[in-house]
Amino acid sequence: MTNPARDLALSHFQWIDGHADVWKIFRNPDALSGVVRGLAATFEGEGITAVCGIESRGFLLGAAVAVELGVGFIAVRKQEGLFPGEKLTRQTSPDYRRLRHELRIQRASLTPSDRVLMVDDWIETGSQALSVKSMVEEGGGRWVGCAVIVDQTSEACRRSLDVRGLITAAELPEWNPQR
Secondary structure (H helix, E strand, C coil), X not given: CCCHHHHHXXXXXXXXXXXXXXXXXXXXXXXXHHHHHHHHHCCCCCCCCEEEEXXXXXXXXXXXXXXXXXXXXXXXXXXXXXXXXCEEEEECCCCCCCCCCEEEEEHHHCCCCCEEEEEEEEECCCHHHHHHHHHHHHXXXXXXXXXXXXXXXXXXXXXXXXXXXXEEXXXXXXXXXXX
C-alpha cells in the first residue's frame, strides 16, 4: 500500500552540496498539504490537544499540523528572541553537529489536560525532542509523541519518544556528488 505523504516527501527531497534539503516541500502547496496531512494522520485519534514545534521548520510544520488537527500550537524557542512571560527552559544534549541548544516554552501555554504532539522535519539524536518532552511534562502536560518527516533516530530513542516518521533516513536517495 502506498503512502501519499511518504511519496510526496521523497519526491521533494534533495541533496545540496552533501546536505539534506526538505525545503522544496514547503515551496510546493500540494506537497506541503500532503505532508502536513500525513504528519497529522500519524497520531490521529490519540486525543491531541496541542502541537508543539521547535523553531524554525518545527514552527512551520507544527503550526500547520495543529490547524489540520483543529488544536492550538505551542512554540518552542531557541536561545535568543523575544518570548514574554514565565518560561520552562532546558539545555539539550549535543545534537548531530555536537551543538547544545537552550530551548524555551512559555509556561502558560501548557495545561494539565494537554496531550502534546511535537512535529519536526527531521530527528536524529533526539536531544531536542527529549528536552521538549521534559518541559511538557514539567508544565503538567502529557507527551504523546513526535511526528517527523525523516526519522533517523535509534530504536531506543524512537520508543522513548514515540517517534513516527513518514520516511526513514535509510529510505532517502543516496547523495551523489556528480548530480
